Amino acid sequence: MHTTPSPTADSSGEPAIELRDLVKTFQPLRGSTDTVVTAVDGIDLTVGHGEVVAFLGPNGAGKTTTLDMVLGLTEPTSGTARVFGRPPRSAVIGGHVSAVLQTGGLLRDLTMRETVRMIASTYAATAPVDEVIDRAGLAALSGRRVSKCSGGEQQRLRFALALLPDPRLLVLDEPTAGMDVTARHEFWQTMHADASAGRTVLFATHYLEEADAFAHRIVLVAGGRVVADGPTAEIRSRASGRTVTAVVSDDAAAPATAALLRLPGVTDVKRRGERLVVTASDSDAVARLLLGELGGRDLEITTAGLEEAFMALTGRSPGEPSAGSPPDGIPARRGAVPAEVVR
């Protein structure tokens, strides 16, 4: 059921990322009763030049571990990871790949500018430090200690650090985790402005709307495996279908249910209060029928959230208790969020 878009390659013929049967297991601590944890369980993935790919999955799906292997921070237990045709660490040394990691990882008692200078000094050549600080919108804060900056400002700093070597591949590991809505919005705006010029981008997220808004392609992972891979729109429609609801009078409900179930693509019809709740892949047809001959009114069409997406694609729930409860009060798209109200 997987459709893998054929990735483009550059003149060297090497894709930006090539993962082959990648496996990573963690041994339990000595003396603990835990069993071996398989974080990544055989991932195959090819990302071509200039692709913007979302790595979407619940917490504990193996996203960070996979990205760690792409960046050479962790060695795979088995399988191979290649970045631009070479081992990840060699790509890092060459400045071809860089990353914005999750929160943490900055020295609190350095200033913003000192942090940029320090990381810049590890590369043979980078853009001028002040220019990088300006571009990240940190000029006014450059003399401030990292510990005195907000989470969003610190993330902009990490972003500035990642852009220092002008990498061809940029990896973002849940770059907006812990940010409030405004900061998330600003972060993605900066991303759009700066990382759109032909850079290959792979970002992990558990927000479906981030994947939807920014990626051309979604790779859905759960339990350390790729469960779906395709263009964003396709994954979304396959993942969720749509839910169409409308108020239908009591005596019309039974015949309407029967009529709706005869429509192709309708998987479920329920009565909830005075509404009929229809799950279907072709929401337009359902809407037309409901508003037309079935006499429904007050129609709403909604798309399902990430949890429903996993259910639909894998036939099981994301499993982990942490799934679907993102940190810091940012609501993930759980349940239904109105996508559009038809006509």
Place this chain on the structure above:
Amino acid sequence: MNATFTLLEMRRITRDWSGMFFTAVLPAFFYLIFGATVDAKGESIGNGNVAMYVMISMAAYGAVTATTSIGGQAALERQQGWGRQLGLTPLPDSSYIAMKALIAMTVAAVPILLTYALGVATGARGTASAWLLSGLLCLVGSAVFAVYGLLIGTAFRSEAAVGATSGTMVIFAFLGNLFIPLSGVLLTIAKFTPLYGYAALARYPLTEGYLTDGSQDPLWVPVLNVVAWLTVFGLGAVHFVRRGRERQ
């Protein structure tokens, strides 16, 4: 080696004024109390006098306080994600360690120089080679305790544990024959504790192994002590660094 990186690190570490103050000034203060102002300070010991004996001991204490705290902080920084951030750069682990070692040695040199300067001013006397060699041994040997700091930092992963290592250094200093001359059973026990070998070695150019109770340590005693503890700290640090790499 990367000069920009090293200088920025150095500036950052010396920004912690209170930490630097105690590292540099406390041993000098101890020297003034236990060495420069005691009646017996002019009595001769080996290639110098009592004041010099106390001066070397206090300089050694100051140097290991500095290296322990820098080793511990380095371990914490790496665990708190800075190691991952550096892992995204071309900087090899080996040059990171070399830079940290250089910084630890530079900071360790501060209490040594200050205490030695006070020694010159307050009547510590010894042969030129005793001055030079003891100072160098203080500096070089203090590196062993950077590994100790690293071990504590990686094993306990908390600022409190790293802070507490300076407390353990006080205990080791007492047990290691640094603060007060030990004798009898305590002295025998002392020879197995971590600071004993380092301090005895630093004082060797002065004392040639003679202790205050008249006995003499052959050179292999402090050397073996240093080698044994370096091995213990080193193996422990490697074990915990490996364990820390496995994300759970």
